[in-house]
Amino acid sequence: MTMNKADVVIVGGGLMGSAAAFFLRQRGRSVILLERDQIGQYASGVNFGNVRRQGRFLGQLELANRSWALWKRLPELIDDDLEFIASGHMRVCYREDEIAELEAYAAAPEAAQLDLKIYRGAELHERFPFLGKDVKGGSYAPHDGHANPRLAAPAFARAARRLGARIEEKTEVAEVQKVGDGFSITTTDGRQFSAAQLLITAGAWGEKLSAQFGEPVPLETNGPQMAVTEPVPYALPTVIGVYTKIPEEVIYFRQIPRGNIIIGGGYRSKPDMLNRRAYVEPRSILNQLDQMRRLVPGIGNLNIIRVWSGIEGYLSDSLPVMGPSGTVDGLFYAFGFSGHGFQLGPGVGDVMAELISTGSTRTSIEPFSIRRFAPSAEQRSKAS
Amino acid sequence: MATARVVIVGAGPAGVRCAQTLVAAGFRPILIDENRRDGGQIYRRQPQGFTRSYATLYGTEADKARDLHESFEHLRAQIDYRPDTLVWNLTPGQLCCVSQGEHSTVDYDALILCTGATDRLMPIKGWQLGGTYSLGGAQIALKAQAVSIGHRVVFMGSGPLLYLVASQYLKAGANVAAVLDTSPLGKRIKALPKLMARPRLLFTGMKLLAQLRQAKVPVHLGISPLQVLGEADSGVSGVQVQTARGETLTVACDAVALGYHLRPETQLADLAGCLLRFDEASSQWLLATDDAGRTSVSGIYAAGDGAKIRGADAAECAGRLAALALLQDLQQPVDAAQVAEQHRALKLMDEFRVGLAQAFPWPAEQAKALPDDAIVCRCEMISAGELRRTVSEKGACEVNRAKAFSRVGMGRCQGRYCAQAGAEVIAAAAGIHVQEVGRQRGQAPVKPLSMLTREVTP
Amino acid sequence: MSARFVRLAEQGRPIVRLKVDGEPIEALQGDTLMVALLTHGPALRQSEFDPGSRAGFCLMGACQDCWVWTRSGERLRACSNEVREGLDIITQQPEAIWPLRG
Numbered sequence: 001m002t003m004n005k006a007d008v009v010i011v012g013g014g015l016m017g018s019a020a021a022f023f024l025r026q027r028g029r030s031v032i033l034l035e036r037d038q039i040g041q042y043a044s045g046v047n048f049g050n051v052r053r054q055g056r057f058l059g060q061l062e063l064a065n066r067s068w069a070l071w072k073r074l075p076e077l078i079d080d081d082l083e084f085i086a087s088g089h090m091r092v093c094y095r096e097d098e099i100a101e102l103e104a105y106a107a108a109p110e111a112a113q114l115d116l117k118i119y120r121g122a123e124l125h126e127r128f129p130f131l132g133k134d135v136k137g138g139s140y141a142p143h144d145g146h147a148n149p150r151l152a153a154p155a156f157a158r159a160a161r162r163l164g165a166r167i168e169e170k171t172e173v174a175e176v177q178k179v180g181d182g183f184s185i186t187t188t189d190g191r192q193f194s195a196a197q198l199l200i201t202a203g204a205w206g207e208k209l210s211a212q213f214g215e216p217v218p219l220e221t222n223g224p225q226m227a228v229t230e231p232v233p234y235a236l237p238t239v240i241g242v243y244t245k246i247p248e249e250v251i252y253f254r255q256i257p258r259g260n261i262i263i264g265g266g267y268r269s270k271p272d273m274l275n276r277r278a279y280v281e282p283r284s285i286l287n288q289l290d291q292m293r294r295l296v297p298g299i300g301n302l303n304i305i306r307v308w309s310g311i312e313g314y315l316s317d318s319l320p321v322m323g324p325s326g327t328v329d330g331l332f333y334a335f336g337f338s339g340h341g342f343q344l345g346p347g348v349g350d351v352m353a354e355l356i357s358t359g360s361t362r363t364s365i366e367p368f369s370i371r372r373f374a375p376s377a378e379q380r381s382k383a384s
Numbered sequence: 385m386a387t388a389r390v391v392i393v394g395a396g397p398a399g400v401r402c403a404q405t406l407v408a409a410g411f412r413p414i415l416i417d418e419n420r421r422d423g424g425q426i427y428r429r430q431p432q433g434f435t436r437s438y439a440t441l442y443g444t445e446a447d448k449a450r451d452l453h454e455s456f457e458h459l460r461a462q463i464d465y466r467p468d469t470l471v472w473n474l475t476p477g478q479l480c481c482v483s484q485g486e487h488s489t490v491d492y493d494a495l496i497l498c499t500g501a502t503d504r505l506m507p508i509k510g511w512q513l514g515g516t517y518s519l520g521g522a523q524i525a526l527k528a529q530a531v532s533i534g535h536r537v538v539f540m541g542s543g544p545l546l547y548l549v550a551s552q553y554l555k556a557g558a559n560v561a562a563v564l565d566t567s568p569l570g571k572r573i574k575a576l577p578k579l580m581a582r583p584r585l586l587f588t589g590m591k592l593l594a595q596l597r598q599a600k601v602p603v604h605l606g607i608s609p610l611q612v613l614g615e616a617d618s619g620v621s622g623v624q625v626q627t628a629r630g631e632t633l634t635v636a637c638d639a640v641a642l643g644y645h646l647r648p649e650t651q652l653a654d655l656a657g658c659l660l661r662f663d664e665a666s667s668q669w670l671l672a673t674d675d676a677g678r679t680s681v682s683g684i685y686a687a688g689d690g691a692k693i694r695g696a697d698a699a700e701c702a703g704r705l706a707a708l709a710l711l712q713d714l715q716q717p718v719d720a721a722q723v724a725e726q727h728r729a730l731k732l733m734d735e736f737r738v739g740l741a742q743a744f745p746w747p748a749e750q751a752k753a754l755p756d757d758a759i760v761c762r763c764e765m766i767s768a769g770e771l772r773r774t775v776s777e778k779g780a781c782e783v784n785r786a787k788a789f790s791r792v793g794m795g796r797c798q799g800r801y802c803a804q805a806g807a808e809v810i811a812a813a814a815g816i817h818v819q820e821v822g823r824q825r826g827q828a829p830v831k832p833l834s835m836l837t838r839e840v841t842p
Numbered sequence: 843m844s845a846r847f848v849r850l851a852e853q854g855r856p857i858v859r860l861k862v863d864g865e866p867i868e869a870l871q872g873d874t875l876m877v878a879l880l881t882h883g884p885a886l887r888q889s890e891f892d893p894g895s896r897a898g899f900c901l902m903g904a905c906q907d908c909w910v911w912t913r914s915g916e917r918l919r920a921c922s923n924e925v926r927e928g929l930d931i932i933t934q935q936p937e938a939i940w941p942l943r944g
Contacts, residue, residue, distance in 0.1 A: 038782065038785055045788065150788040150789065151788075151789065154778065154789070158778065158779075229835070230796055230832065230909075231890045231891075232935065233935065258890075258891075259890060275657075279475075279655070280473070280828060281475070282473045282475060282480040282489075282828070285473075285828075285833070286487060286837070286839055289835050289836075289837055289838075292835060293835065293836075299835055300834075300835050300836045301834075301835070301836065301915040301916060301917055302834075302835050302917075303796075303832035303833060303834055303835065303909075303917060304829060304832065304833040304834075304835060305795070305796050305798070305829075305832050305906075306794070306798065306827050306828075306829075307473075307827060307828050307829065308827055418903065425902055430852075430872075431872035431924070432872065433855055433856075433871055433872045434852050434855075434872060435852065435854075436851060436852065502900060502902065502904045503900065512889070512892070512894060512896075513894065514846070514884055514885050514886075514894070514895050514896055514897035515846060515884070515897055516899065517898070517899055517900070517901065518899055518900045518901075518905070520900065520901075520902060521898070521899060521900045521901035521902065522901075524901040524902055525847065525877075525901055526850070528874075528901075529852075529872075529873065529874060529877045530849060530850055530851040530852035530853075531847040531848060531849050531850060531877055531880075531881065532847065532848040532850055533846070533847060534846060534847070534848065535848055556850045556851065557850050557851075558848065558850060616892065616893045616894035616895065617884075617885075617893070617894070617895055618884055619846070619884050619885065619895070619897060638846070639846070649904075762899070762905075762907065763906065763907075764891065765889065765890075765891035765892050795906075796905075796906030796907075796909075797904065797905045797906050797907070800904050800905065801899070801900070801904075801905055831903065831904075831906070832906060834917070
C-alpha cells in the first residue's frame with residue numbers, strides 16, 4: 001500500500017509547486033505534490049515567458065535576484081533545458097515624462113544588480129532601429145531574458161520526482177483540514193493524504209483553499225492574451241515591453257531562436273472557471289496588431305499563426321500571497337502571482353523550501369504576507 | 385417572422401442546400417465562404433475564362449455539380465453572400481471575419497457550420513519533399529487549374545478518392561505511374577454488405593478500378609508505404625513500398641498524391657465550445673450532433689463533411705436537415721415529410737460511410753512502424769523520434785501535452801495534417817488506445833491572420 | 843531546374859507576365875501563383891527548418907505550406923492567389939529588416 005504521508009504536501013502543480021517540490025527534496029524533506037489536472041497547465045504553461053526583473057515592485061527584486069541566480073544555473077540545476085536565454089530586456093515608453101520614471105527606477109538601490117541603462121533619442125533609435133518613432137525612451141536590462149514556459153513546470157516536477165518526490169496528477173483536492181499537529185487532505189477520488197506541513201501553490205484557485213483556513217483574499221482570475229507569429233529569421237534577441245499607464249498600450253514581445261515572435265499584453269479575458277478554459281478575446285488580438293504596428297512598424301507583414309490564453313490569479317494589489325499562514329501553524333502559501341510569477345518561479349520554490357524546512361528565509365518576503373488582507377481588529381469587532 | 389440572424393459558414397453542398405432551405409422558409413441568411421466562388425472543394429468551380437465542360441470536370445457527378453451551381457445562382461439575390469471571407473475566430477453570438485485584410489464582426493442568433501473537410505494524412509518518411517501533395521490537392525490541381533502535379537504521378541494511400549483522382553488524371557492525359565493502396569482486398573470484400581447501401585457508388589468505384597487496370601496502370605493492394613525518395617532541393621524522385629507479398633517495390637516518379645480519406649474541419653465548432661466525440665468507425669474525433677445536426681451548443685448546427693465524413697450527396701441532405709432543425713427550433717412550420725425524406729436518405733449514406741471506413745481503414749498501424757527519422761509535423765519539421773521521446777522521457781501521453789513539449793501540431797497548419805497521425809504515434813509509444821490520448825484543442829486563428837489586418841469602422 | 847506541374851488543358855488563356863526571383867516568367871490568366879511558379883520550376887520556397895524546398899501540399903488553403911513573398915515583403919498564399927500582371931515574387935524569405943544586434 002502506498003503511504004499517503006509526507007513531511008510536506010503541496011497542493012497545486014504549477015511552477016511554484018513544482019519548484020518547491022524540487023528544492024524541498026534537495027533539503028531532504030519528503031514531498032507529495034497534488035495536481036488536479038496536469039503539471040503546469042494553467043498560468044505556468046501559457047504565460048509569455050519573461051525572465052524579467054526590471055519593472056517589478058522594488059521590494060520584490062531581492063526575491064527576483066535570488067531567482068535569477070537559479071535561472072543562471074540552468075540547465076545543470078534540474079538537468080533539463082528550459083530554453084532560457086539571458087538576451088536582455090528593454091522597457092520602452094512613448095512619453096518623455098515616463099523616461100524620468102524609468103530613470104528613477106534604475107537609480108533605486110534595490111535595482112543595482114540589474115545594471116539598467118537608459119536610452120533616449122538618437123542613441124535609442126540607433127541601438128534599436130526597428131522601434132517605431134513614437135518610442136521616446138527605454139530602460140535596458142542586459143541580464144534579463146526569456147524562457148519557454150511550456151517546459152518549465154513539468155521539468156521541475158520531473159527533477160523533483162527524480163529526487164524522490166511523489167507527483168500526483170489528475171488528483172483534485174476536495175478538503176484540507178488541520179488535524180492535531182498536521183494536516184489532512186481529502187481528494188475528490190476519496191483518498192486521504194497527511195503531512196506535518198502544507199504548502200498551497202494553487203494559483204488562481206489558491207484563494208479557495210486559503211478561505212478554508214479562514215484567510216480569504218481578494219483574488220480575481222484573468223486570462224492572459226498571447227499570440228505567436230510564423231517563424232522569421234532570428235534577429236530580435238531583446239525582449240521588448242512597453243511601460244505605460246494606458247492599459248491598451250501594454251504590449252510585449254520576444255523572438256525565439258526558431259524564429260517565431262511571441263506577443264502578449266492588452267485586454268485580458270475572463271476565464272470560464274467551471275470548465276477551466278480561457279479563451280482569447282478577439283479584440284485583444286486586434287489591439288495587439290495595432291500596438292505592434294506602432295511599436296515595430298516593420299512587423300506588419302507577418303502572420304499570426306496561433307493565439308492562446310490561460311488562467312492567472314491576480315490579487316487586488318497585484319502582489320502575490322507568499323509566506324506562512326497568519327493563523328495556522330505549518331501552513332504556507334505561494335499563489336496569486338498576478339501575471340508576473342514566471343521569472344520568480346525557481347526563487348519562490350527555493351525560498352518556500354527554505355522557509356518550510358528551517359522556519360525562516362534570508363530573502364525578504366514580508367510584503368507578500370497573507371496577513372496584509374486580514375481584517376483589522378476594528379473591522380473584526382464591527383463584523384461581530 | 386424570419387428576424388433571426390442566421391449565418392452559414394461554407395458554400396459547398398451542405399451550405400448551399402442549407403441556404404436554399406432557409407430562403408424557402410422566408411429567411412435571408414448570411415453565407416460566408418473562404419473561397420472566391422461557391423461549390424466547396426468537391427464542386428469547386430474553375431476560374432473565369434476556363435472552358436472545360438461539366439462532364440469533363442465532374443464526370444459522373446456533373447449533373448449534381450451543375451444543379452448545385454445553378455441553385456446557388458438562383459439564391460444569390462436572396463442571401464447575403466460574402467465570398468473570400470475567413471471566419472478566423474468567434475465569441476458567443478459573434479463571428480470575427482477577415483476579408484482582403486479588413487476585419488469585421490458578424491452577429492448571429494443561429495450559426496450553421498458547413499466547413500467541410502481536408503485530406504486525412506498518415507506521414508511517410510520523406511513526405512516533406514517537394515512534389516508530395518495531398519490527394520485532394522492533386523484533384524484541385526486538375527479540376528481548378530487543369531494541371532497535373534507532376535510528369536509521373538504515384539497515387540498512394542487509401543479510400544475512394546484514391547481511385548477517383550487517379551482515373552481523373554488518367555482521363556485528362558496525365559502519366560499515372562502507379563496506384564498503391566494500403567487496404568487489402570479482403571477488407572473490401574468484408575465491407576460489401578454495407579457498401580451495397582449505395583449500389584451506384586459501389587459500381588462507379590469498381591468501374592474506376594477497371595479503367596485503371598485497362599490502361600495498364602499498376603495497381604497494388606495491401607501495400608505498406610516505406611518512403612518517398614528524393615533530394616532536398618529537387619524533391620520527389622520515387623516511392624518505395626512493401627507489397628502485400630512482402631517484396632520491396634520502388635516506383636520512379638516526380639510527384640506523389642497521398643491521402644487516407646478525409647478529416648473534418650472542426651476548428652470553429654471547437655472554439656465555440658461544441659463537444660466532439662470519438663467515432664469508432666473512422667477512428668477520429670467528430671462533432672457530437674444529433675441526427676439533424678444540432679451541436680451541444682444551443683443555436684449552433686453543423687452539416688456536411690465538417691460534421692461527419694459522408695460525402696457530397698449526404699452533405700446536401702445534411703444541409704437541408706440542419707436548416708429544417710433550425711426552423712423547428714425557431715418554432716417555424718416545417719414539412720414533416722421533407723424531414724423524413726432527408727433522414728431516410730442519410731441513413732443509407734451512414735451505412736455506406738461505415739462500409740467505406742471498413743473497406744479502406746485508417747492505417748493506424750503505420751504510425752507505430754514509422755521510422756524515428758520520419759517527419760511527423762511538416763510545418764515544424766518534428767520527427768517521429770522526437771515525438772516518441774516526449775512520451776518516453778517526459779511522460780506526455782496526452783496530445784496537447786505532447787504538442788507543448790515537441791511542437792507537433794504547433795505550426796502554421798495548426799495540426800491539420802499531423803495531429804491525427806501524431807496521436808497514433810503517441811498512443812503507440814504509450815501503449816494506450818488512441819482515444820485515450822485525446823485530441824488537439826482548436827486554437828484561433830482558424831487560418832493565419834495577417835498583422836496588417838485592420839478593423840473596419842462601420 | 844525543371845518544372846514540377848504539367849499543363850493538361852486550358853492553354854488558350856491570355857498571357858500574364860510576372861517576375862520570380864528577378865526572372866521574368868509568363869503565366870496564364872486564371873493561374874494561381876502556385877501553378878505559375880511550378881510550371882517553371884520545382885519549388886515555391888525554402889523550408890525554415892531544413893535544407894529542403896517546399897512546393898505546397900494541399901492546394902486548398904489549409905496546410906499553409908505555399909506562402910511566398912512579394913519584393914515589398916507582402917505575404918501571399920500561392921494556392922489561393924491568382925497571378926497579376928507585374929507581380930514581383932520572391933521565393934526566399936526576405937532578410938529581416940531589423941539588424942541582428944537588436
